[in-house]
Amino acid sequence: MGIAExxxxxxxxxxxxxLNAARKLFLEQGYEKTSIRGIADAIEYSPAxxxxxxxxxxxxxxxxxxxxxxxxxxxxxxxxxxxxxxxRLLEMGHQYIKYAIENPELYDLMFIxxxxxxALACREEIWEDGLKAFGFLKxxxxxxxxxxxxxxxxxxxxALTIWSYMHGxxxxxxxxxxxxxxxGQELQGMQQSFVLFTSMLRESL
Amino acid sequence: MGIAExxxxxxxxxxxxxLNAARKLFLEQGYEKTSIRGIADAIEYSPAxxxxxxxxxxxxxxxxxxxxxxxxxxxxxxxxxxxxxxxRLLEMGHQYIKYAIENPELYDLMFIxxxxxxALACREEIWEDGLKAFGFLKxxxxxxxxxxxxxxxxxxxxALTIWSYMHGxxxxxxxxxxxxxxxGQELQGMQQSFVLFTSMLRESL
DNA sequence: CAAATATACTGAACAGTGTTTAGTGAGCAA
DNA sequence: TTGCTCACTAAACACTGTTCAGTATATTTG
Numbered sequence: 001m002g003i004a005e006x007x008x009x010x011x012x013x014x015x016x017x018x019l020n021a022a023r024k025l026f027l028e029q030g031y032e033k034t035s036i037r038g039i040a041d042a043i044e045y046s047p048a049x050x051x052x053x054x055x056x057x058x059x060x061x062x063x064x065x066x067x068x069x070x071x072x073x074x075x076x077x078x079x080x081x082x083x084x085x086x087x088r089l090l091e092m093g094h095q096y097i098k099y100a101i102e103n104p105e106l107y108d109l110m111f112i113x114x115x116x117x118x119a120l121a122c123r124e125e126i127w128e129d130g131l132k133a134f135g136f137l138k139x140x141x142x143x144x145x146x147x148x149x150x151x152x153x154x155x156x157x158x159a160l161t162i163w164s165y166m167h168g169x170x171x172x173x174x175x176x177x178x179x180x181x182x183x184g185q186e187l188q189g190m191q192q193s194f195v196l197f198t199s200m201l202r203e204s205l
Numbered sequence: 206m207g208i209a210e211x212x213x214x215x216x217x218x219x220x221x222x223x224l225n226a227a228r229k230l231f232l233e234q235g236y237e238k239t240s241i242r243g244i245a246d247a248i249e250y251s252p253a254x255x256x257x258x259x260x261x262x263x264x265x266x267x268x269x270x271x272x273x274x275x276x277x278x279x280x281x282x283x284x285x286x287x288x289x290x291x292x293r294l295l296e297m298g299h300q301y302i303k304y305a306i307e308n309p310e311l312y313d314l315m316f317i318x319x320x321x322x323x324a325l326a327c328r329e330e331i332w333e334d335g336l337k338a339f340g341f342l343k344x345x346x347x348x349x350x351x352x353x354x355x356x357x358x359x360x361x362x363x364a365l366t367i368w369s370y371m372h373g374x375x376x377x378x379x380x381x382x383x384x385x386x387x388x389g390q391e392l393q394g395m396q397q398s399f400v401l402f403t404s405m406l407r408e409s410l
Numbered sequence: 411c412a413a414a415t416a417t418a419c420t421g422a423a424c425a426g427t428g429t430t431t432a433g434t435g436a437g438c439a440a
Numbered sequence: 441t442t443g444c445t446c447a448c449t450a451a452a453c454a455c456t457g458t459t460c461a462g463t464a465t466a467t468t469t470g
Contacts, residue, residue, distance in 0.1 A: 036427085037428090045448080047428085047429085048431085049448060051429070051430080117380075131385065159385075160395075161370070161405075168369035175316065175319060176319065180336065192359070193362050200405050200410060253458085254418080254420075
Protein backbone atom coordinates (compact mmCIF):
# COMPACT_ATOMS: atom_id res chain seq x y z
CA MET A 1 0.00 0.00 0.00
CA GLY A 2 2.64 2.53 -1.09
CA ILE A 3 0.05 4.85 -2.61
CA ALA A 4 -0.41 6.95 0.50
CA GLU A 5 3.36 7.35 0.77
CA UNK A 6 3.66 8.34 -2.88
CA UNK A 7 0.86 10.90 -2.46
CA UNK A 8 2.61 12.26 0.60
CA UNK A 9 5.80 12.57 -1.41
CA UNK A 10 4.00 14.27 -4.27
CA UNK A 11 2.42 16.72 -1.83
CA UNK A 12 5.83 17.55 -0.40
CA UNK A 13 7.26 17.94 -3.91
CA UNK A 14 4.49 20.37 -4.75
CA UNK A 15 5.18 22.43 -1.64
CA UNK A 16 8.83 22.58 -2.65
CA UNK A 17 7.95 23.47 -6.23
CA UNK A 18 5.85 26.38 -5.03
CA LEU A 19 8.41 27.51 -2.48
CA ASN A 20 11.28 27.40 -4.97
CA ALA A 21 9.32 29.47 -7.48
CA ALA A 22 8.33 31.90 -4.72
CA ARG A 23 11.93 32.25 -3.56
CA LYS A 24 13.18 32.80 -7.09
CA LEU A 25 10.65 35.52 -7.91
CA PHE A 26 10.95 37.03 -4.48
CA LEU A 27 14.72 37.40 -4.78
CA GLU A 28 14.50 38.59 -8.38
CA GLN A 29 11.86 41.24 -7.99
CA GLY A 30 11.33 41.73 -4.27
CA TYR A 31 8.46 40.83 -2.03
CA GLU A 32 6.11 43.65 -2.99
CA LYS A 33 6.20 42.90 -6.68
CA THR A 34 5.86 39.14 -6.32
CA SER A 35 2.23 38.08 -6.66
CA ILE A 36 0.52 34.76 -6.08
CA ARG A 37 -0.50 34.89 -9.74
CA GLY A 38 3.14 35.37 -10.71
CA ILE A 39 4.21 32.35 -8.70
CA ALA A 40 1.34 30.33 -10.18
CA ASP A 41 2.40 31.33 -13.70
CA ALA A 42 6.00 30.30 -12.99
CA ILE A 43 5.02 26.78 -11.97
CA GLU A 44 2.24 26.59 -14.58
CA TYR A 45 -0.57 26.00 -12.08
CA SER A 46 -3.59 28.03 -11.21
CA PRO A 47 -3.30 30.59 -8.38
CA ALA A 48 -5.92 28.69 -6.38
CA UNK A 49 -3.67 25.62 -6.28
CA UNK A 50 -1.14 27.49 -4.15
CA UNK A 51 -3.77 27.90 -1.47
CA UNK A 52 -4.09 24.12 -1.23
CA UNK A 53 -0.48 23.99 -0.02
CA UNK A 54 0.00 27.27 1.83
CA UNK A 55 -2.65 29.01 3.89
CA UNK A 56 -1.84 32.46 2.54
CA UNK A 57 0.96 34.67 1.29
CA UNK A 58 2.27 35.22 4.81
CA UNK A 59 2.75 31.50 5.31
CA UNK A 60 4.78 31.39 2.11
CA UNK A 61 6.84 34.26 3.47
CA UNK A 62 7.25 32.45 6.75
CA UNK A 63 8.67 29.39 4.98
CA UNK A 64 11.25 31.61 3.27
CA UNK A 65 11.93 33.22 6.63
CA UNK A 66 13.17 29.87 7.93
CA UNK A 67 15.37 29.43 4.85
CA UNK A 68 16.90 32.84 5.33
CA UNK A 69 17.92 32.14 8.92
CA UNK A 70 19.37 28.79 7.92
CA UNK A 71 21.49 30.48 5.26
CA UNK A 72 22.68 33.20 7.61
CA UNK A 73 23.57 30.71 10.33
CA UNK A 74 25.52 28.73 7.76
CA UNK A 75 27.55 31.77 6.78
CA UNK A 76 28.02 33.05 10.32
CA UNK A 77 28.93 29.54 11.44
CA UNK A 78 32.16 29.74 9.43
CA UNK A 79 33.65 31.88 12.19
CA UNK A 80 33.77 28.88 14.51
CA UNK A 81 37.23 28.17 13.18
CA UNK A 82 38.54 31.37 14.79
CA UNK A 83 39.95 30.59 18.20
CA UNK A 84 40.10 33.95 19.89
CA UNK A 85 36.53 34.84 20.90
CA UNK A 86 36.88 38.57 20.34
CA UNK A 87 38.39 38.06 16.88
CA ARG A 88 35.51 35.67 16.22
CA LEU A 89 32.99 38.31 17.32
CA LEU A 90 34.57 40.82 14.93
CA GLU A 91 34.45 38.38 12.05
CA MET A 92 30.81 37.65 12.88
CA GLY A 93 30.17 41.36 12.51
CA HIS A 94 31.81 41.40 9.09
CA GLN A 95 29.84 38.37 7.98
CA TYR A 96 26.61 39.90 9.28
CA ILE A 97 27.17 43.05 7.25
CA LYS A 98 28.12 40.96 4.21
CA TYR A 99 25.02 38.81 4.50
CA ALA A 100 22.75 41.85 4.83
CA ILE A 101 24.24 43.60 1.82
CA GLU A 102 24.24 40.50 -0.36
CA ASN A 103 20.72 39.43 0.63
CA PRO A 104 18.75 42.61 1.20
CA GLU A 105 15.36 41.01 0.57
CA LEU A 106 16.10 38.13 2.93
CA TYR A 107 17.38 40.53 5.58
CA ASP A 108 14.18 42.52 5.28
CA LEU A 109 12.15 39.36 5.72
CA MET A 110 14.14 38.28 8.77
CA PHE A 111 14.34 41.50 10.74
CA ILE A 112 12.21 44.25 9.27
CA UNK A 113 8.99 43.05 7.65
CA UNK A 114 5.99 42.61 9.88
CA UNK A 115 4.17 40.20 7.56
CA UNK A 116 5.93 36.93 8.49
CA UNK A 117 5.44 37.74 12.19
CA UNK A 118 1.72 37.81 11.52
CA ALA A 119 1.63 34.26 10.18
CA LEU A 120 -0.39 32.45 12.82
CA ALA A 121 2.48 30.04 13.34
CA CYS A 122 4.19 32.86 15.17
CA ARG A 123 3.14 31.67 18.60
CA GLU A 124 6.43 29.85 19.02
CA GLU A 125 7.98 28.64 15.80
CA ILE A 126 8.92 31.93 14.23
CA TRP A 127 10.74 33.09 17.33
CA GLU A 128 12.95 30.04 17.35
CA ASP A 129 14.93 31.07 14.28
CA GLY A 130 15.70 34.51 15.60
CA LEU A 131 16.40 33.28 19.12
CA LYS A 132 18.79 30.63 17.82
CA ALA A 133 20.81 33.28 15.98
CA PHE A 134 20.69 35.54 19.03
CA GLY A 135 21.83 32.57 21.12
CA PHE A 136 24.85 32.14 18.88
CA LEU A 137 25.78 35.79 19.48
CA LYS A 138 25.38 35.28 23.23
CA UNK A 139 27.66 32.24 23.13
CA UNK A 140 30.47 34.22 21.55
CA UNK A 141 29.97 37.09 23.99
CA UNK A 142 30.03 34.66 26.92
CA UNK A 143 33.36 33.34 25.70
CA UNK A 144 34.62 36.91 25.41
CA UNK A 145 33.61 37.55 29.01
CA UNK A 146 35.28 34.33 30.16
CA UNK A 147 38.44 35.29 28.27
CA UNK A 148 38.45 38.60 30.11
CA UNK A 149 37.60 40.83 27.17
CA UNK A 150 34.37 42.32 28.52
CA UNK A 151 33.64 43.41 32.04
CA UNK A 152 29.86 43.65 31.69
CA UNK A 153 28.36 40.40 32.89
CA UNK A 154 24.81 40.78 31.58
CA UNK A 155 25.15 38.75 28.39
CA UNK A 156 21.55 39.31 27.30
CA UNK A 157 21.91 43.09 27.42
CA UNK A 158 25.39 43.06 25.87
CA ALA A 159 24.10 40.96 22.98
CA LEU A 160 21.10 43.21 22.43
CA THR A 161 23.35 46.25 22.45
CA ILE A 162 25.76 44.81 19.89
CA TRP A 163 22.97 43.48 17.69
CA SER A 164 21.15 46.82 17.87
CA TYR A 165 24.21 48.59 16.54
CA MET A 166 24.76 46.06 13.76
CA HIS A 167 21.11 46.01 12.76
CA GLY A 168 20.88 49.79 12.82
CA UNK A 169 23.97 50.17 10.66
CA UNK A 170 22.85 47.79 7.94
CA UNK A 171 19.22 48.96 8.10
CA UNK A 172 20.21 52.57 7.51
CA UNK A 173 22.24 51.42 4.52
CA UNK A 174 19.65 49.02 3.09
CA UNK A 175 16.84 51.53 3.42
CA UNK A 176 18.83 54.23 1.62
CA UNK A 177 19.14 56.55 4.60
CA UNK A 178 22.92 56.85 4.47
CA UNK A 179 22.70 60.22 2.75
CA UNK A 180 25.42 61.78 4.87
CA UNK A 181 27.92 60.16 2.50
CA UNK A 182 28.14 60.89 -1.18
CA UNK A 183 27.35 58.05 -3.54
CA GLY A 184 29.82 55.22 -3.38
CA GLN A 185 31.21 56.22 0.01
CA GLU A 186 28.56 54.42 2.05
CA LEU A 187 30.40 51.11 2.40
CA GLN A 188 33.58 52.86 3.46
CA GLY A 189 31.60 54.86 6.03
CA MET A 190 30.06 51.69 7.40
CA GLN A 191 33.48 50.13 7.67
CA GLN A 192 34.83 53.13 9.60
CA SER A 193 31.85 53.10 11.92
CA PHE A 194 32.30 49.38 12.53
CA VAL A 195 35.95 49.93 13.43
CA LEU A 196 34.95 52.69 15.84
CA PHE A 197 32.28 50.53 17.45
CA THR A 198 34.58 47.56 17.89
CA SER A 199 37.22 49.79 19.46
CA MET A 200 34.55 50.94 21.92
CA LEU A 201 33.73 47.31 22.66
CA ARG A 202 37.35 46.42 23.20
CA GLU A 203 37.95 49.26 25.59
CA SER A 204 34.91 49.25 27.74
CA LEU A 205 32.14 46.74 27.37
CA MET B 206 -8.20 91.04 -8.99
CA GLY B 207 -8.22 88.93 -5.81
CA ILE B 208 -9.75 85.95 -7.60
CA ALA B 209 -6.43 84.30 -8.43
CA GLU B 210 -5.35 84.71 -4.81
CA UNK B 211 -8.59 83.25 -3.53
CA UNK B 212 -8.24 80.27 -5.88
CA UNK B 213 -4.68 79.80 -4.73
CA UNK B 214 -5.90 79.81 -1.15
CA UNK B 215 -8.67 77.34 -1.94
CA UNK B 216 -6.17 75.08 -3.65
CA UNK B 217 -3.92 75.19 -0.61
CA UNK B 218 -6.89 74.51 1.66
CA UNK B 219 -7.78 71.47 -0.40
CA UNK B 220 -4.22 70.16 -0.19
CA UNK B 221 -4.39 70.55 3.59
CA UNK B 222 -7.80 68.90 3.74
CA UNK B 223 -6.46 65.90 1.87
CA LEU B 224 -3.23 65.74 3.87
CA ASN B 225 -5.03 66.00 7.22
CA ALA B 226 -7.39 63.19 6.29
CA ALA B 227 -4.45 61.14 5.02
CA ARG B 228 -2.50 61.71 8.24
CA LYS B 229 -5.49 60.81 10.39
CA LEU B 230 -6.21 57.56 8.59
CA PHE B 231 -2.54 56.76 8.26
CA LEU B 232 -1.95 57.11 12.01
CA GLU B 233 -5.17 55.29 12.87
CA GLN B 234 -4.77 52.27 10.67
CA GLY B 235 -1.23 52.34 9.31
CA TYR B 236 0.09 53.02 5.85
CA GLU B 237 -0.69 49.67 4.29
CA LYS B 238 -4.36 49.76 5.16
CA THR B 239 -4.92 53.37 4.16
CA SER B 240 -6.24 53.62 0.62
CA ILE B 241 -6.77 56.58 -1.67
CA ARG B 242 -10.43 55.60 -1.71
CA GLY B 243 -10.49 55.69 2.09
CA ILE B 244 -9.00 59.18 2.13
CA ALA B 245 -11.46 60.28 -0.56
CA ASP B 246 -14.38 58.92 1.47
CA ALA B 247 -13.18 60.74 4.58
CA ILE B 248 -13.19 64.13 2.85
CA GLU B 249 -16.29 63.28 0.77
CA TYR B 250 -14.63 63.73 -2.59
CA SER B 251 -13.98 61.30 -5.41
CA PRO B 252 -10.67 59.41 -5.42
CA ALA B 253 -9.73 61.07 -8.72
CA UNK B 254 -9.83 64.50 -7.05
CA UNK B 255 -6.88 63.59 -4.84
CA UNK B 256 -4.76 63.12 -7.96
CA UNK B 257 -5.43 66.76 -8.91
CA UNK B 258 -3.54 67.83 -5.78
CA UNK B 259 -0.97 65.10 -5.28
CA UNK B 260 0.83 63.23 -8.06
CA UNK B 261 0.45 59.84 -6.40
CA UNK B 262 0.35 58.06 -3.06
CA UNK B 263 4.11 58.40 -2.61
CA UNK B 264 3.88 62.19 -2.84
CA UNK B 265 1.23 62.12 -0.12
CA UNK B 266 3.58 60.00 1.94
CA UNK B 267 6.42 62.39 1.25
CA UNK B 268 4.38 65.32 2.59
CA UNK B 269 3.77 63.41 5.81
CA UNK B 270 7.48 62.55 5.88
CA UNK B 271 8.27 66.26 6.20
CA UNK B 272 5.70 66.63 8.99
CA UNK B 273 7.18 63.73 10.89
CA UNK B 274 10.70 65.21 10.85
CA UNK B 275 9.33 68.59 11.95
CA UNK B 276 7.61 66.95 14.89
CA UNK B 277 10.68 64.96 15.88
CA UNK B 278 12.95 68.00 15.67
CA UNK B 279 10.49 69.89 17.84
CA UNK B 280 10.61 67.21 20.51
CA UNK B 281 14.37 66.67 20.29
CA UNK B 282 14.88 70.44 20.29
CA UNK B 283 13.70 70.58 23.91
CA UNK B 284 17.09 69.28 25.00
CA UNK B 285 18.71 72.58 24.04
CA UNK B 286 18.02 73.77 27.57
CA UNK B 287 20.49 71.23 28.96
CA UNK B 288 23.89 72.84 29.35
CA UNK B 289 26.24 69.90 29.61
CA UNK B 290 26.64 68.47 26.09
CA UNK B 291 26.95 64.84 27.18
CA UNK B 292 23.87 65.08 29.39
CA ARG B 293 22.13 66.67 26.42
CA LEU B 294 23.18 63.78 24.18
CA LEU B 295 21.77 61.30 26.71
CA GLU B 296 18.48 63.15 26.90
CA MET B 297 18.35 63.23 23.09
CA GLY B 298 18.63 59.46 23.18
CA HIS B 299 15.73 59.20 25.59
CA GLN B 300 13.62 61.54 23.50
CA TYR B 301 14.50 59.60 20.34
CA ILE B 302 13.32 56.34 21.89
CA LYS B 303 10.20 58.07 23.21
CA TYR B 304 9.37 59.52 19.81
CA ALA B 305 9.84 56.18 18.06
CA ILE B 306 7.64 54.30 20.53
CA GLU B 307 4.91 56.93 20.56
CA ASN B 308 4.89 57.39 16.77
CA PRO B 309 5.70 54.01 15.25
CA GLU B 310 4.05 54.74 11.89
CA LEU B 311 5.85 58.07 11.55
CA TYR B 312 9.15 56.45 12.53
CA ASP B 313 8.63 53.83 9.87
CA LEU B 314 7.94 56.53 7.30
CA MET B 315 11.05 58.49 8.28
CA PHE B 316 13.64 55.75 8.52
CA ILE B 317 12.36 52.42 7.28
CA UNK B 318 9.89 52.65 4.40
CA UNK B 319 11.30 52.83 0.90
CA UNK B 320 8.20 54.41 -0.65
CA UNK B 321 8.79 58.07 0.26
CA UNK B 322 12.38 57.81 -0.98
CA UNK B 323 10.95 56.90 -4.35
CA ALA B 324 8.91 60.08 -4.67
CA LEU B 325 10.64 61.85 -7.54
CA ALA B 326 11.25 64.85 -5.32
CA CYS B 327 13.95 62.76 -3.67
CA ARG B 328 16.75 64.23 -5.73
CA GLU B 329 17.48 66.75 -2.98
CA GLU B 330 14.45 67.69 -0.92
CA ILE B 331 13.84 64.46 0.89
CA TRP B 332 17.43 64.21 2.06
CA GLU B 333 17.27 67.62 3.68
CA ASP B 334 14.96 66.52 6.49
CA GLY B 335 17.11 63.58 7.46
CA LEU B 336 20.36 65.48 7.07
CA LYS B 337 19.07 68.33 9.24
CA ALA B 338 18.28 65.88 12.04
CA PHE B 339 21.66 64.18 11.55
CA GLY B 340 23.27 67.63 11.64
CA PHE B 341 21.67 68.29 15.01
CA LEU B 342 23.20 65.08 16.35
CA LYS B 343 26.59 66.09 14.94
CA UNK B 344 26.36 69.49 16.65
CA UNK B 345 25.84 67.89 20.04
CA UNK B 346 28.67 65.44 19.44
CA UNK B 347 30.97 68.27 18.38
CA UNK B 348 30.23 70.02 21.64
CA UNK B 349 30.97 66.80 23.50
CA UNK B 350 34.34 66.58 21.76
CA UNK B 351 35.09 70.22 22.54
CA UNK B 352 34.16 69.66 26.18
CA UNK B 353 36.64 66.76 26.27
CA UNK B 354 34.10 63.94 26.55
CA UNK B 355 35.03 62.06 23.39
CA UNK B 356 38.45 61.44 21.98
CA UNK B 357 37.37 60.36 18.51
CA UNK B 358 37.53 63.39 16.25
CA UNK B 359 35.58 62.05 13.25
CA UNK B 360 32.19 63.55 14.04
CA UNK B 361 30.51 62.07 10.96
CA UNK B 362 31.49 58.54 11.91
CA UNK B 363 30.74 59.02 15.59
CA ALA B 364 27.28 60.32 14.73
CA LEU B 365 26.59 57.42 12.37
CA THR B 366 27.71 54.96 15.02
CA ILE B 367 25.48 56.43 17.71
CA TRP B 368 22.51 56.78 15.37
CA SER B 369 23.00 53.21 14.15
CA TYR B 370 22.74 51.91 17.68
CA MET B 371 19.67 54.02 18.47
CA HIS B 372 17.96 53.13 15.23
CA GLY B 373 18.72 49.45 15.61
CA UNK B 374 17.41 49.37 19.16
CA UNK B 375 14.08 51.00 18.37
CA UNK B 376 13.70 49.13 15.06
CA UNK B 377 14.10 45.76 16.75
CA UNK B 378 11.44 46.81 19.23
CA UNK B 379 9.03 48.35 16.73
CA UNK B 380 9.27 45.39 14.37
CA UNK B 381 8.53 42.91 17.16
CA UNK B 382 11.93 41.22 17.10
CA UNK B 383 12.67 41.70 20.80
CA UNK B 384 11.68 38.13 21.54
CA UNK B 385 14.62 37.54 23.89
CA UNK B 386 12.54 39.23 26.58
CA UNK B 387 9.22 37.97 27.82
CA UNK B 388 6.20 40.17 27.17
CA GLY B 389 6.29 43.43 29.05
CA GLN B 390 10.03 43.29 29.69
CA GLU B 391 11.05 44.83 26.35
CA LEU B 392 11.07 48.47 27.49
CA GLN B 393 13.12 47.60 30.55
CA GLY B 394 15.58 45.69 28.37
CA MET B 395 15.92 48.64 26.02
CA GLN B 396 16.55 50.90 28.97
CA GLN B 397 19.30 48.61 30.29
CA SER B 398 20.89 48.39 26.86
CA PHE B 399 20.78 52.17 26.53
CA VAL B 400 22.52 52.55 29.88
CA LEU B 401 25.20 50.09 28.79
CA PHE B 402 25.72 51.88 25.47
CA THR B 403 26.00 55.29 27.08
CA SER B 404 28.53 53.96 29.57
CA MET B 405 30.55 52.69 26.60
CA LEU B 406 30.32 56.14 25.03
CA ARG B 407 31.41 57.85 28.23
CA GLU B 408 34.41 55.63 28.68
CA SER B 409 35.84 55.37 25.24
CA LEU B 410 34.34 57.14 22.26
C1' DC C 411 -26.40 90.15 -20.60
C1' DA C 412 -25.03 86.10 -23.57
C1' DA C 413 -21.48 83.23 -25.41
C1' DA C 414 -17.11 81.14 -24.94
C1' DT C 415 -13.83 79.37 -22.14
C1' DA C 416 -11.41 77.74 -18.22
C1' DT C 417 -11.57 74.96 -14.21
C1' DA C 418 -13.07 71.56 -10.48
C1' DC C 419 -14.74 67.56 -10.11
C1' DT C 420 -16.46 62.78 -10.90
C1' DG C 421 -18.13 58.00 -12.81
C1' DA C 422 -16.36 54.53 -14.85
C1' DA C 423 -12.92 52.02 -16.41
C1' DC C 424 -8.10 49.67 -16.53
C1' DA C 425 -4.97 46.68 -14.74
C1' DG C 426 -3.60 44.77 -11.04
C1' DT C 427 -3.84 42.45 -6.04
C1' DG C 428 -5.02 38.35 -2.33
C1' DT C 429 -8.41 35.03 -1.60
C1' DT C 430 -12.70 31.92 -1.94
C1' DT C 431 -15.80 28.78 -4.01
C1' DA C 432 -18.32 25.91 -7.07
C1' DG C 433 -17.45 22.61 -10.16
C1' DT C 434 -14.62 19.40 -13.33
C1' DG C 435 -12.18 15.46 -14.43
C1' DA C 436 -8.75 11.93 -13.62
C1' DG C 437 -7.25 8.13 -10.69
C1' DC C 438 -8.21 5.00 -7.01
C1' DA C 439 -11.19 1.57 -4.23
C1' DA C 440 -15.16 -1.31 -4.10
C1' DT D 441 -17.52 -1.17 -13.97
C1' DT D 442 -19.33 1.79 -10.68
C1' DG D 443 -18.73 5.07 -7.14
C1' DC D 444 -15.99 8.19 -4.93
C1' DT D 445 -12.06 10.81 -3.48
C1' DC D 446 -9.24 14.44 -4.34
C1' DA D 447 -6.10 17.52 -7.11
C1' DC D 448 -7.02 21.10 -9.65
C1' DT D 449 -9.05 25.24 -11.92
C1' DA D 450 -12.23 29.08 -13.92
C1' DA D 451 -14.50 32.52 -12.30
C1' DA D 452 -15.83 35.56 -9.09
C1' DC D 453 -15.36 38.80 -4.93
C1' DA D 454 -13.65 42.60 -2.90
C1' DC D 455 -10.13 45.21 -2.89
C1' DT D 456 -5.96 48.31 -4.62
C1' DG D 457 -3.59 52.68 -7.34
C1' DT D 458 -4.35 55.28 -11.25
C1' DT D 459 -6.26 57.44 -15.62
C1' DC D 460 -9.49 59.66 -18.59
C1' DA D 461 -13.59 61.21 -20.86
C1' DG D 462 -17.18 63.91 -19.72
C1' DT D 463 -20.07 67.19 -16.84
C1' DA D 464 -21.34 71.07 -14.45
C1' DT D 465 -20.06 75.26 -12.52
C1' DA D 466 -17.39 79.61 -12.29
C1' DT D 467 -15.01 83.05 -14.74
C1' DT D 468 -13.75 85.80 -18.65
C1' DT D 469 -14.72 87.75 -22.96
C1' DG D 470 -17.51 89.95 -26.75
